[in-house]
Amino acid sequence: MCIQGGVPMDFSSYFPIWNKLTPTQQQILERNAVLRKVDKGTVIHNGTVECTGLLLVRSGQLRAYILSDEGREISLYRLFDRDICLFSASCMMNSIQFEITIEAQKDTTMWVISADTYQRIMKESAVVANFTNEIMATRFSEVMWLMEQIIWKSFDKRLAEFLLEECSLEETNILKITHETIAGHMGTAREVVTRMLRYFQNEGMVKLARGTVEICEERRLQELSDT
């Protein structure tokens, strides 16, 4: 067990269905969970590594994205405290036939559980298997939402939504983010982002400066993203 700021930060209080596990299962998990700290920007998992293991975020933020052959990215979802990343342990399930990259979006502390360990428990425990099902359904829902956005929502709406979400995550109205980074998140080219941001600026919704995007009229961006 590790202590941070006087608060016990042990694995058991972070693993969502801890109380539903048998003592043996608890012991196996606790013994095999390895606490790991990574700096912002670290690539924790990618397609070339088959099985990094399950990741349970203690603090920080992870980002899952896919990468095209030409190196273009698109963000799929983010993981926050207590979230579990399954797809970094995709060797666990034969039917997972896609590759994602997981990167630390902020300095992150997380537990890594080997796929073997988790799979062993999941195979014998209906509770763990059903829990895993719910995690997968959550990620699936996020990806479906994203796909609908990409197919059917025009780029101005997606960009407005992205800026509002970033503000809410960072708890600020002045985002420190480059157009290049936004383009990476949204699977588009930097020029497309710059053009749209300039349009937003002309409309008075944002103010641009080197490396920052300031949100001036949240309400109008919200209206745009809602339509």
Add this chain to the structure above:
Amino acid sequence: MCIQGGVPMDFSSYFPIWNKLTPTQQQILERNAVLRKVDKGTVIHNGTVECTGLLLVRSGQLRAYILSDEGREISLYRLFDRDICLFSASCMMNSIQFEITIEAQKDTTMWVISADTYQRIMKESAVVANFTNEIMATRFSEVMWLMEQIIWKSFDKRLAEFLLEECSLEETNILKITHETIAGHMGTAREVVTRMLRYFQNEGMVKLARGTVEICEERRLQELSDT
């Protein structure tokens, strides 16, 4: 048990993990599975119905797609003999937060299992829960593949791929399909499809007639889709 053409066509021989179920679970499933026949074109499930139940295809073909507010469609995946559709029973899992439509692509015979029944067995059986996990991972993989196609592959490649897949499914080189229908499958407008098919025709790869697309040079379409 029903007999078709002298062959026993009972539920147990169609349900993939039948032998791993307990006799009680087998009994519950068999007693609650309702055989249903639908004609080609029937919408079996959509977002307004919360829980149609799990579908196990005996024969025929189902298509899962999403629908935009403006009525545009995009095909997500198809289900064939012995395939199971989970998302027509999305009430089973809290974390499934998206809506799909399921339509019979051909005359189809299938068993419908109520979500209650399946959920009851899944909650107690690690085997069924893990099996369900694999089904979801399979669909997830199909959707991820589709998303990568949409984001990163140009339309000519996607159309070539679609035509080749249809030929292989229908076991013919002359597809009876309208441009409108193809557009529906691919989430685009009819004009876009017509323009690209005419380009393919000019290149000698296909021959167009009213309501049909004939594949003339499969090899070239294959090369196009592979690049």
